[in-house]
């Protein structure tokens with residue numbers, strides 16, 4: 001259907017009106033947008049990529065027109081300001097991609113915004129259309145700005161279809177059944193979502209909160225053993241909000257930063273419900289720590305380096321695994337960590353705690369990607385201005401928790417007066433705000449592993 005793709009695009013993506021007629025020309029018929037949406041939805045994945053690449057390359061900015069106007073602007077530099085502003089405005093207009101009108105018109109038809117969110121999700125999978133992605137992301141950022149979002153509290157009285165979606169979208173601690181989701185919206189819990197009028201009934205980003213007396217150091221007390229109390233009898237002791245799960249549900253809204261906005265909005269909501277609430281912190285997973293550790297161990301194995309643990313620790317590992325304190329012990333340790341078997345032996349848990357805590361502190365604080373924290377969850381909370389507050393041993397004893405991060409979890413704490421400056425320090429100077437507990441684990445790692 002390439003011919004028809006070319007034919008449809010040429011007809012539907014109308015040329016940019018001339019500068020003179022830009023405010024007078026009538027918008028193309030709504031049927032154009034509807035036809036484009038139907039056509040796009042009818043395509044296979046591969047054909048969608050072709051169409052998006054064609055849209056981006058052949059229906060974008062008129063580069064020749066831009067360069068002519070840029071030349072003209074250079075010649076105008078000696079003229080009076082009014083003339084310069086005129087030419088600059090022409091140049092600005094000429095930088096409008098032709099397809100931008102189509103995106104604007106689609107956003108005005110029924111479920112057009114949802115269509116564009118899904119279209120951006122497709123775009124994010126193909127990298128060839130950076131400018132189309134950029135244009136779409138900036139449009140979506142305007143449409144999904146905080147003033148146009150609605151904060152909804154999800155309770156057991158919410159419609160089934162919302163509760164079902166919340167359960168489905170839960171990306172951090174999977175919901176197993178109705179009892180599970182009932183607890184998560186029940187007493188001493190809060191569940192909030194942002195929704196948008198253009199996508200009714202669709203939670204865009206979901207935040208789960210536990211109301212506690214202190215900052216939780218383990219997830220079991222939040223999502224497992226919780227005895228379902230019939231109501232929040234005594235909230236006088238509640239002075240802490242623990243964010244234990246946040247998930248964005250629309251891939252196409254990636255980069256629109258809804259999670260950060262939701263956390264800040266929920267903090268304000270909780271402060272008004274619990275005026276004396278004084279502590280706000282996440283209890284976050286550390287996805288990727290175990291695989292990072294395995295990578296480090298196998299790299300050291302190749303280089304025959306038996307470091308990372310102290311000689312004393314290697315000696316104990318060798319004893320427990322009936323090996324010798326050299327690469328044999330290292331192989332035994334790799335196996336234990338990959339199977340999670342080490343958690344079954346109290347002795348091994350005791351030996352490995354200091355070493356794994358040091359390694360995990362380094363993974364979160366020291367490992368970087370383009371200067372920012374390598375771990376995506378750390379990067380998210382640090383961008384929000386949170387403090388890397390406390391590493392928690394034995395915090396997630398589920399098989400998933402042990403497999404992903406050796407059972408360790410971390411609290412990113414939101415000191416409300418410091419988030420703005422912490423975020424700026426992190427974004428501009430890549431400075432991670434961390435507590436003495438974290439920093440001492442990091443320096444122990446550096447002492448022990450000569451990395």
Ligand SMILES: CC(C)(COP(=O)(O)OP(=O)(O)O)[C@@H](O)C(=O)NCCC(N)=O
Nearest residue numbers: 171246247248254255256257258259260
């Ligand atoms: C952590 C989340 C919610 C951040 O979303 P958001 O604030 O919109 O950031 P971004 O997607 O705009 O970069 C998002 O990245 C997500 O859903 N991650 C997977 C689940 C998780 N919590 O790690």
